[in-house]
Amino acid sequence: MVSMGAFSLLCRELREKLAEVGVERETEIQEKAIPLILEGRSVLLIAPAGWGKTEAAVLPVLHMMREVKEAGVKLLYITPLRSLNRDLLNRVARYAHALGFRVGVRHGDTSSSEREAQARHPPDVLITTPESLQAILPGRLMRAALRAVRWVVVDEVHEFLESKRGSQLAVLLERVREVCGGFQVIGLSATIGSPESVAEFLAGGGAKPEVVSLDIGKRVEIRVEYHEPSGEDASSAEKVGVNPWLLARARRIVELAKASGRVLVFTNTRSTAELLSRVIAELSPDVEFGTHHSSLSRDIRVEVESSLKSGFLLGVVCTSSLQLGIDIGELELVVQYGSPRTVTNLLQRVGRAGHRAWKKSSGVVLAETPLDIAESLAIVRLAKRGWLEKPRIPEKPLDVLAVQLAGLTLDGRRSLREVYDVVRRAYPYRKLTVDELKEVVKALGWSEQHGRLVAKRGVWRYYYENLSVISEREEVEVVDDRGQIVGYMDPRFVALYLSEGEAVVFQGKVWIVAEISRDKVKLAPSREHMGEIPWWEGETIPVPKEVADEVFEVLREASEEPGDYARAAESLARYEAVDYQAALSLIKLARGTLQALGVLPSRDIMVAEKVGDSIAFYYPLGRRGAEALGRAAAFKAASLVGRPVGLRISPYGFVIEGVEELSPREALPSPGEFEEALSSSLRYTPLLKLAVSEVAGRLGAREEAEKLLDLSPEQLAAAIDGTALLKQAIGDIQHKYLDAGVAKEVLERIHDGSIRLRVAERDEPTPLFTEVSSRFPEVVRPSSISSLPASGSLRDRVVAELSRSPLSAYELSRRLGAPLKDVLDLLVQLKDEGAVRDVLVPDAMARIWVLRKKGIESARVAVSELIELRSKIRADRISSVSSLIRALDMLGAVSPRRLLKMTGSSSEDFREALQRALESRRAVLVHTLAGGQLILLSEQFSSYVMGVKPFKMSKLSEVTAELLKIMGAATAEELARRLGESTRSVRRSLAELQALGHAVCYGREWKYRRRVESWEWRPHGLLLLLLKSGPKTLGYLARVCNASRDEVLEALESTRQVVKLIVRGRGVRRVLYCLRSHFNAILEARERSRPR
Structure with missing residues (x-):
């Protein structure tokens, strides 16, 4: 039976449906919210996932909808993600259908037929996103359907607030209010700070919602752990090719997953999610873990979600993609890999554990560094106190306003005053002036005549091209x-x-x-253990100033813990949420820093550490405050020394590099210098180009901006000076990356003496310096260095610098005074041309670039010439063994699939001829170490063996060789059964034996082969065989030869039979290697095509 609490206020049909689905009593949030909603009040519900916020909002609305007889959409349910829409449809529909209401979903994937059906027969409940709502508002039929709206639910409202989607949504709600005359609004949010400002955001031109929330700080149990690698971890890490510290943390994750049943492992970046998932798979192949992040396809993400919910997966390594309320079933534990950076992140993520009311949520933070321990502990302490970050809501973004201005004209609002009155009701635009609105009208190329707006042609197209304000990243x-x-x-x-x-x-x-x-x-x-880990731009989560404050407080308390290191760590671990190892590392960092600097940074003390040509400033600024003060200080320093300087930003300060002649006091700007220095620095940052490209389309200047983006940042700023485009671009940078208010307040307090600046000059850096300077650097240029050198000039200077010594891209950028992005783009081009190569320095996890000595002829060719060449490298159709042998003689070592394609043979004839050739021992099937297959003439097999770089045979391969020697011949499946190993593992061993010349494959059967044990690696014959079938990349050749790219390139350079092709055209840029005879065919084709 359903309880007699708030559910008793609902109609019989809903109570019966609740009982049917097994809901017996209200959660705390439902008990509080349902009566208020039934009274007609707008409310903001704040609770973690699993507390039934959706039901708390929808059930009373459905109850009240029974009294509305008007046709059309009565409940508008707005969600941030399409994946939530699908989940919501099932949850909302079961209750709506009990009362005879129809539910529809509208998003980008909705079919045209379904859209048409919704327009002609609108559902009672419409679940949609802001983008789809914007699309349907001007439509005649859907606009008529929205006149019936009486309730609006905004789900996961916290996801909208800090982005321009929130600004877009706020205006859209006012546009809906214009259509229907008003509605009761219900906001649903996970844990969030400043709920009153969130309520004002939702209110707009309506009644301010009443806040109904749960205090969840005391409902979570979180501990911080730090794990050092064991000897086993060190040896395993060397095998896999990763850091042993990472392996130790991965091992702990597997332990936690096995102990708790199922876990979510949150990381802060997609790159970390990929790396960690891979290491777990290598470490524990018997454990099923999934990977989930926004750059994986939707089908894969949905499959991972359902596999975790069904229990097939023991855990999932994810990013914030699973931080929202997607239903993944009950979990006992959440693991946060590394500091969560913010209190809100920690509570929302750990809140996924339990995922049901009345249960405590348990979480473990696996810290990566000693400073990471301090940051994680600071966040846990703030969470326990109930402190949360206040959302940073964008103030009147003009590019969003421009699109909504077009929408309002399509809605029928033609007067400037009408538009202004509607927009001003939206919370982000409450301070908008008429002059700013006119500025946007001007930017769009519109005009105003007698108080009415006159739009230029193409308003519909402009409006629908800008439905989304999510920044489009090239992918x-x-x-x-x-x-x-x-x-x-x-x-x-x-x-x-x-x-x-x-x-x-x-x-x-x-x-x-x-x-x-x-x-x-x-x-x-692939059968490889590890590969390149992909990275994506824009993955930094900014640490707030309040967290930075608490971090230095944690360090101070740790430094004052009495006793030796062991006793102090034991004491700290007893009363703080840290394990012994974390406590010990934290105390070592705190005491080491205090001993080196003489004082720890705090709210009242800024410490400057000067080491060599670098100055580090330590103060609890938070990431955005440090960005603002660091950029201004670096710009001033660069202007004083007259050359570019390096800048590294941390939430706990910043480091300026290349300023040996400056003192810390000289580098810091005064309060009066700050704003000009910061404004100037932003005009020279590569961020400006990105901001302009994102804003331009929404301000109707996409084509103009594309022409300007080839300019340097300084030239770009000059070209758009005084425009709404520059104003909004700078505003976006400041909102997203900076907190100028924090930085200026710190400078004013230094100026009036309430913050003391302590300077420490040292020969060796402190542990804190090492932690802060580990952040990725960028170059800040003074205003005296104007535009970027021309690309040819930059190329010459890069080559000249690399001819002296290998350098990182950052070092090149700093030495040449060129933006890092431009240097990287040029290095990519030079690498494609074979002029430079990059080398990973494992200890530093950085790449250095080395000038390559040219020793091979290179030529530029067009894509069309390459296509034509490949079309000519063919052999006759294969219909017999003899025709197959002729084809292999002409095409060399080639994969079965490629050979079939190059001969135009029928699959049936090809398979029969290949089988007969293998059975008669006239051809050999090679299984390469890279996981591919090649067909060779039997007499060419020795070239393959000599061409594969020698390596140490694995233990399984040794056993496989002995068994094959005894059996004489066997299939991989037979060997696997005898050895008690998987067929996949045995096939890998057979590939090793084949590469070493101890086995040969004739179809499915493998034969043991005796060979001479001592030989010299000679790849030339194999390389020429591989190139007979057409141009190949250096990476492919290196994989087949089991050698490095440089070793293979050296082999290619030693023969005059190979030419390097630099292929350009149709947006393609590739480097291939081909036989000279093939290159001569290209030259002959060029000669024939010339006009006589």
Whole structure:
């Protein structure tokens, strides 16, 4: 039976449905909210996932909807994600159908037929996103359906607030209010700070919602752990090719998962999620873990969600993609990998554990560094006190206003005053002036005549091209060997670090890059242990100033803990939410820093540490405050020394590099200098280009901006000076990255003496310096260095610098005074041309660039010439063994699939001929170490063996060799059964034996082969065999030869039979190697095509 609490206020049909689905009593939030909603009050419900917020909002609304006889959409339910829509449809529909109401979902994937049906026969409840709501508002039929709206539910409202989607939503709600005359609004939010400002955001032109919330700080149990690697971790890490500290944390995750049943492991970046997933798979192949982040395809994400819910997966490594309320069933534990950076993140993520009311949520934070321990503990302490970050709601973004201005004119609002009155009711635009609105009208190229707006042509197109205010990032589609989309990669990562034949980690698995085109990467399964870890731009979570304050308080308390290190750590671990190892590392950091600096930074003390040519400033600024003060200080320092300087930003301060002649006091700007220094620094930052490109389309200046983006940041700022475009671009940078108010207040307090500046000059850096300076650097240029050098000039200077010594991209950027992005783009180009190579320095996890000595002829060719060449490299159709042998003699070592394609043979004839050739021992099937297959003539097999770089045979391969020697011949399946191993493992061993010349494969059967034990690696014969079938990438050749790219390139350079092709055109840029005879064919074709 359903209880007699708030549910008793609902109609019989809803009470029966609740009983039917097993809901017996109200949660605390439902008990509080349902009576208020039934009274007609607007409310804001704040509670973690699993407390039934959706039911608390929907059930009383459905109850009241019975009294509304008007046709049309009565309840508008707005959610941030389409995946939530699908989940919501099932939850809302079961209650709505009990009362005979129809529920519809409207988002980007809704079919045209379903949209048409909704317009003609509107549902009673419409679940949608802001983008789809914007799309339907001007439509005649849907606009008529929205006149019936009496209730609006905004789900996961916290997800909207800090982005421009929130500004868009606020105006859309006012536009809906204009259509229907008013509605009762219900906001649903996870844990969030400043609920009163959130309520005002939802209110707009209506009644302010009443806040109904739960204090969940005391409902969570969280501890911080720190794990050092064991000897076993160190040896395993070397095998896998990762940091042993990472392996130790991965081992702990597996332990926690096995102990608790199922876990979610949250990471702060997609890159970390990929790396951690891969390490867990290598560490514990018997444990099923999934990977979930926004750059994986929707199908994969949905599959992971359902697999976790069904219990098939023991855990999922994810980003904030699972922080929202997607239903994944009950979990006992959440693991946060590294500091969660904010209190809100920690509570929302740990709140996924339990995921049911009345249960405590349990979480473990696995800290990565000693400073990470301090940050994690500070966040846990703030959470226990009930402190939460206040949302930073954008103030009157003009680009969003421009699109809504177009929407309001399509709604029929033609007067400037009418538009102004509607927009001003939206919370983000409450301070908008008429002059600012006129500025937007001007930016759009519109005019005002007698108080009425006159729009230029193309308003409909402009409006519908800008439905989304989510920044569109250029992405490269990733597909598997079956052609299925598995996700998306950052194009700069693809350009810098991927080439065909390279191993890459994606979806937590290792793949081989089979093919790269302008907008697609094709992957094939690999047997490698590890590969390149993809990265994506824009993944930093800013640490708030209040957290930074608490971190230095944690360090102070840790430094004062009495006793030796062991006794102090034991004491700290007893009363703080940390384990012994975390406490010990924290005390070592605190005491070491105090001993080195003489004082710890605090709210009243800024410490400057000068080491060599670098100055570190330590103060609890938070990430955004440090960005503002650091940029202003670095700009002033660069102007004083007359050259570019390096800048590294941390929530706990910043480091300026390359300023040996300056004192810390000289580098800091005065309060009067601050705003000008910060404004000037933003005009020179590469962030300006990104901000302009994102804003331009919504301000109707996309084409103009595309022409300007080739300019340097300074030239760009000058070209758009005084426009709404520059004003909004700078505003976006400041909102997203900076807190100028915090920075200015700190400078004023230094100026009036309430913050003391303590300076420490040292020969060796402190532990705190090492932690803060580990952040990724950027270059800040003074105003005296104007525009960027021309690309040719920059190329010459980069080559000249690398001819002196290998350097990182950052060091090049700093030395040349050029933006890091431009240097990276040039290095990619030089790498493609073979002029430079990049080397990973494992200890520093950084890449240095080395000038390559040219020793091979290179030529530029067009894509069309390459296509034509490949079309000519063919052999006759294969219909017999003899025709197959002729084809292999012409095409060399080639994969079965490629050979079939190049001969145009029928599959049936090809398979029969190949089987007969293998049975008669005239051809050999080679299983490469990279996981592919090649067909060779039997007499060419020795070239393969000599061409594969020698390696140490695995233990399983040794046992397999002995068994095969005894059996004489056997299939992989037979060997696997005898050895008690998986067929996959045995096939890998057989590939090793084949590469070493101890086995040969004739179809399914493997034969033992005796060979001479001592030989010299000679790859030339194999390389020429591989190139006979057409141009190949260096990565592919290196994979087959089991050698490094540099070793293979050296071998290619030693023969005059190979030419390097630099292929450009149709948006493609690739480097291939081909036989000279093939290159001569290109030259002959060029000669024939010339006009006589």
